[in-house]
Amino acid sequence: MIIHVVNPGESLYSIGRLYGVPPFKIADDNELTDPGRLVVGQTLVILEGERKHEIVAGESLYSIARQYGVTVEAILEANPQITSPTLIYPGQILNIPPRTKRLGDIEVNGYAFPDIDMDVLQKTLPNLTYLSIFSYQVNADGTLNPIEDEEVIKAARDAGVAPLMVITNLETGGGFNSDIARSILSSEEVQETLLSNIINVMGEKNYYGLDIDFEYIYPEDRELYNDFLRKVTARLRPMGYTVTTALAPKISADQRGVVYEAHDYPVHGALADHVVIMTYEWGYTFGPPLAVAPINEVEKVINYALTEIPSQKILMGIPNYGYDWTLPYTPGTAAKTVTNVGAVNLAADVGAAIQYDQKSQAPFYYYYDMDGKQHVVWFEDARSINAKLRFANSKNLGGVSYWTINRYFPQNWLVLESLFNVKKVL
Numbered sequence: 001m002i003i004h005v006v007n008p009g010e011s012l013y014s015i016g017r018l019y020g021v022p023p024f025k026i027a028d029d030n031e032l033t034d035p036g037r038l039v040v041g042q043t044l045v046i047l048e049g050e051r052k053h054e055i056v057a058g059e060s061l062y063s064i065a066r067q068y069g070v071t072v073e074a075i076l077e078a079n080p081q082i083t084s085p086t087l088i089y090p091g092q093i094l095n096i097p098p099r100t101k102r103l104g105d106i107e108v109n110g111y112a113f114p115d116i117d118m119d120v121l122q123k124t125l126p127n128l129t130y131l132s133i134f135s136y137q138v139n140a141d142g143t144l145n146p147i148e149d150e151e152v153i154k155a156a157r158d159a160g161v162a163p164l165m166v167i168t169n170l171e172t173g174g175g176f177n178s179d180i181a182r183s184i185l186s187s188e189e190v191q192e193t194l195l196s197n198i199i200n201v202m203g204e205k206n207y208y209g210l211d212i213d214f215e216y217i218y219p220e221d222r223e224l225y226n227d228f229l230r231k232v233t234a235r236l237r238p239m240g241y242t243v244t245t246a247l248a249p250k251i252s253a254d255q256r257g258v259v260y261e262a263h264d265y266p267v268h269g270a271l272a273d274h275v276v277i278m279t280y281e282w283g284y285t286f287g288p289p290l291a292v293a294p295i296n297e298v299e300k301v302i303n304y305a306l307t308e309i310p311s312q313k314i315l316m317g318i319p320n321y322g323y324d325w326t327l328p329y330t331p332g333t334a335a336k337t338v339t340n341v342g343a344v345n346l347a348a349d350v351g352a353a354i355q356y357d358q359k360s361q362a363p364f365y366y367y368y369d370m371d372g373k374q375h376v377v378w379f380e381d382a383r384s385i386n387a388k389l390r391f392a393n394s395k396n397l398g399g400v401s402y403w404t405i406n407r408y409f410p411q412n413w414l415v416l417e418s419l420f421n422v423k424k425v426l
Contacts, residue, residue, distance in 0.1 A: 001100040001418035002046040003382045005356075006038045019046050031410040039347045041354025041363070043382040045414040051096035061085045069099045098418070103390075106420040107399030109244075109276060109315050111166070113406055114149045120408045121152065125159035127413050129399065129423050132211045132244070132276075135166040136201065140183035142193030144201065145172065153205055160426045162208035164244060165201060169214050176215040178258065185217070185224035195235055202241060208426070209242030209273070219261035226267045233271045242273040249279045249301040249317075253308070269309030276401040277305055280319040285334050289325040289376045293318065294360030295387050302395055315401040316392045320409055322379025326369075339407045343379035354381075361387040382411040389419055399423075 004015055012023035012035050027035040029047050038044075053064060061082075065072045076082055078097040088094075109130040112121065125131070133152055137145040144167070156163040169184070171177040184190050198210060212232065217225055233243050247263045255261070268275050279298045283290035298316070305314055322343050323335040338346065343363075347354055350367040357364060363381045368374050392400055402412075416422070 001098060001415065002048070003386060003415075004044045004046050005383070006040055006042045006044065008040050010038065011036075012038070015044065015046075019048065020051075021046055021048060025049065029410070029414060031408075033345070034348075037348050039344055039352070039354055041356065041365070042344055042347070043363075043411065045382050045411050045418075047414065047418070048096075048098055053094045053096050055088055055090055055092045055094065057090045059088075059090075061088060064094065064096075068096050070097055074101065100418045102421060103393045103419050104421070105423050106389075106393075106416075107274075107315065107423045108416070109164070109274075109399065109401035110405035111401070111403050112152065113404065114147050114152055116152065116406045118151070118155065120406065121155055122159075123408060124405045124413070125156060125161050127416055127422055128156075128159075128161045128405075129425060130162045130164050130208070130244075131156040132164040132166050132401075134404070135168040135170065135213065136198075137170045137172065138167050138180065138184060138194060140180050140190070142184065142190040142197065144194075144197050150205060153207065157206065157426065160424045162242075162425050163206070164209050164211040164242075165198070165205075165207040166211040166213055167198065169216075178216045178218050181214050181217045181225075182221055185221050185228050191228060191231060195232065199235070199239070207241070209244060210236060211244040211246065211276070213246040213276075215246070215248065216258050217262035219258060222262040222264055225262050226264055229267065229271050243271070244274040244276060244315075245272045246276045246278055247305075249277055249298075251300045251304050253304075265305060265308035269313060272313065274313050274315050274398065275305075275309055276315045277301060277317055278403070279317040280403065283323055283335075283378050285323070285337070286332060287335075288329050288331075289323075289327070289335070289378065291357065291360040291362035291364070291378045292322060292380070293384075293388070294357075294362060295384075295391060296359055296361075298388070299391065302391075302397070306395060311396045312398040314395075314397045315399050316388070316397055318385070318388050318400050318402050319380065320402050320404060320407060320412065322377060324375055324377045327366075327374040327376055338377060338379060340380045340409045340412075341407070343377050344381075346377065352377075356383060380409070380412070382415055385412050385415045386419075389416060393419070 016023035061072045074097045078095040107129040111132045153163045169181040280293040283292045325335040352365040352367040364378045
């Protein structure tokens, strides 16, 4: 795998010649809708594919390795018929391995809404370990608002992906509700009702496990939430179900704020099979222009998490979206959500050149709209995804979790597939 950043004047033809890869393959792999329209600063993932090399007189394994950007050891591994590096001869055909050596195994969770396009889902499932279907909203009396998830569950299981039932304290038509969470956490009777309903749904619909995403819990309800998690895991694990929880991105145990205080990292780390750490939303809808998941900030969260939670239980959050802000930024005004593919298409439409911020490891660009107002767009590309995945590997994390997989981002999966073998639990 090579991540190529488009330079001024380049075309798919010239880039293909540079790497010895057919232009149509680059277009197909990256699913370019208009291959003739590249953006300066745009990333392209170059997959060399299977390559053959015929040895000519005067060549050595060292010179061949340098020519293809691989190591002699990698060539020997791909050609077990060679018993000694010096025993090669003109006319011999060598298998040339990819430049990127896989880093190992990884678990991958993807959040999806039940109405996800089935073609997008089918393309994505080979790259997932778990599919978290979002979401069953809990009510103050312990009942659940139903969702139509049967088709998605079946597709996941048919592909060997474990479907997770997600429960949230979202209110209908609104956001996360602290009072709904309190009603559940403060009543043994309501918790019993909720658990009974969860178990019934999981059994009827063939779920693999439960993902609890309770947010904006009142800080004073922290121990009540911990006790609820103890009850859930004690009930579900003997039945063969796994339990995953979603946690706000904290950098210390005593971090203040209703988003953070009730999320007790050590307790979740001890009880849950996995914890999804929501390492995104530094740049958010009603906030100032920032990278959505700057790697320097993500690192602070993961470093703290590793002091409280076993590394293999951690699934680091990765956003599959970006934002478009109107400048100058006015507090309280909303940014527009953009897809990563859509961000590049917009840059092409407005003639913007994509830049890359090294500190946050994220792409961005500026442009002016038809009314003469300046905008800035932050999003994800192959470079930022590569940085996040390699960081997760460097910390020996269990894996990553995408929010969400509803919009297909081809380069993400090309990078992931090049770096890792995705674990399957079914």
